[in-house]
Amino acid sequence: MTPRGWAVLTLGGLVLALLVASIVLVPWSRPPAPRADQVAALGELPVDQVAHAREFRSALRPGAYGALVVGLLVALLLGLTPLGARLVELAGRPFGGHWTARAMLGGLAVVLLADLLTLPFAAWRQSVLTRYGLSTHGWSGWAVDLLKSYAVSAVIGAIALLGFYTVTRLAPRWWWAFGAAGAAGLVVLLSFVLPVLVEPVFNRFTPMEQGPLRTELMAMAARDGVPVRDVLVADASRRTKAVNAYVSGLGPTRRVVVYDTLLREATPAEVTSVVAHELGHAKDRDVWTGTLTGALGAALAVVALYLLGSWGPLLRLAGVDSVAEPRAFPLLIALVTVAGLVAAPAQALISRRVEARADAHALALTGDPATFEAMQRRLAGVNLADPDPPRWEYLWSASHPSTVERMAAARAYAREAGR
Ligand SMILES: [Zn+2]
Numbered sequence: 001m002t003p004r005g006w007a008v009l010t011l012g013g014l015v016l017a018l019l020v021a022s023i024v025l026v027p028w029s030r031p032p033a034p035r036a037d038q039v040a041a042l043g044e045l046p047v048d049q050v051a052h053a054r055e056f057r058s059a060l061r062p063g064a065y066g067a068l069v070v071g072l073l074v075a076l077l078l079g080l081t082p083l084g085a086r087l088v089e090l091a092g093r094p095f096g097g098h099w100t101a102r103a104m105l106g107g108l109a110v111v112l113l114a115d116l117l118t119l120p121f122a123a124w125r126q127s128v129l130t131r132y133g134l135s136t137h138g139w140s141g142w143a144v145d146l147l148k149s150y151a152v153s154a155v156i157g158a159i160a161l162l163g164f165y166t167v168t169r170l171a172p173r174w175w176w177a178f179g180a181a182g183a184a185g186l187v188v189l190l191s192f193v194l195p196v197l198v199e200p201v202f203n204r205f206t207p208m209e210q211g212p213l214r215t216e217l218m219a220m221a222a223r224d225g226v227p228v229r230d231v232l233v234a235d236a237s238r239r240t241k242a243v244n245a246y247v248s249g250l251g252p253t254r255r256v257v258v259y260d261t262l263l264r265e266a267t268p269a270e271v272t273s274v275v276a277h278e279l280g281h282a283k284d285r286d287v288w289t290g291t292l293t294g295a296l297g298a299a300l301a302v303v304a305l306y307l308l309g310s311w312g313p314l315l316r317l318a319g320v321d322s323v324a325e326p327r328a329f330p331l332l333i334a335l336v337t338v339a340g341l342v343a344a345p346a347q348a349l350i351s352r353r354v355e356a357r358a359d360a361h362a363l364a365l366t367g368d369p370a371t372f373e374a375m376q377r378r379l380a381g382v383n384l385a386d387p388d389p390p391r392w393e394y395l396w397s398a399s400h401p402s403t404v405e406r407m408a409a410a411r412a413y414a415r416e417a418g419r
Pocket of ligand 1: 277278281355358
């Protein structure tokens with residue numbers, strides 16, 4: 001069988017594996033959150049709070065969708081015309097067009113150009129956040145964060161680009177197989193190292209101070225059967241007023257992180273409710289699930305790019321001979337960008353199901369739906385979330401159930417448990 005034949009077979013296997021993984025690992029049946037309860041919950045929220053949040057969300061929209069459209073157009077323009085290939089050549093020229101320069105500098109130039117062209121929209125977003133009082137770190141802090149994130153992506157990107165194009169040179173017929181394995185490995189590696197290497201670039205993490213709240217949280221984790229070494233507090237307040245918490249990392253790097261803003265804004269019982277939700281993620285191994293599906297998706301993407309990239313008309317549009325050369329990187333970016341947009345609603349749906357399961361875990365673990373609901377109300381209030389967002393936007397991009405869905409889930413749980 002030819003390498004192409006093997007690639008088709010591998011693609012089929014990966015699609016099947018991804019399907020099986022999402023059928024088995026994603027909690028498709030979700031706990032009840034009746035619409036009647038949602039409507040009742042919405043009616044109980046302060047009218048001016050809801051109006052203010054909706055005003056804020058519509059102020060963000062032009063910037064968000066502008067960035068999306070411009071990002072897509074730039075990717076298509078660079079990838080489906082010879083312009084991108086020329087940009088890669090240009091970046092490699094000071095180094096005599098050496099392939100490593102084209103691979104790394106050319107690749108980074110393409111990404112940087114797209115970043116720069118969408119920069120006005122990022123600035124728009126920051127100005128809206130400032131106007132509504134959510135951002136606290138000013139333009140200089142914003143710029144520093146932006147430069148840091150460019151630097152982090154440049155380092156990870158340069159390593160990935162150099163690795164990828166080394167493989168395409170060493171194994172011109174089989175690079176897709178090594179590339180798929182490498183991409184999957186990179187996803188797994190990043191899950192382990194991001195919390196220790198990258199998150200500290202942006203925030204300082206300190207163990208939660210000793211006291212009744214910490215004792216309560218550790219006791220709850222023990223009761224839940226989830227070993228947690230520590231609960232860390234992130235100094236999010238230096239950039240935002242928003243409150244949040246999350247789990248990240250795998251195995252020895254797993255941590256539960258709460259924003260210092262959360263500790264400041266919420267009652268200890270509400271913090272407990274949030275951490276109970278995060279313990280749900282840990283207990284159900286949601287980071288593992290995300291990493292596994294991410295690794296399968298990355299491997300699948302590499303094989304699909306190999307197969308699509310041998311399609312003559314596409315290569316002619318991009319003005320390249322082979323998808324495996326650095327000059328074809330803009331074409332890869334264009335294909336990945338389109339695939340990302342197509343996959344976004346499915347990813348959001350899966351995320352919402354996983355989040356709803358963590359909510360159910362929090363309700364069962366704390367047995368305190370009233371505090372859970374109060375916490376949701378506070379989250380929406382502080383973060384200026386639209387408690388019941390437009391349906392299309394929800395389906396397209398919502399990573400969490402809406403505030404009224406989460407409140408309704410708490411009410412359904414309370415009825416069920418007779419509390
Ligand atoms: Zn969550």
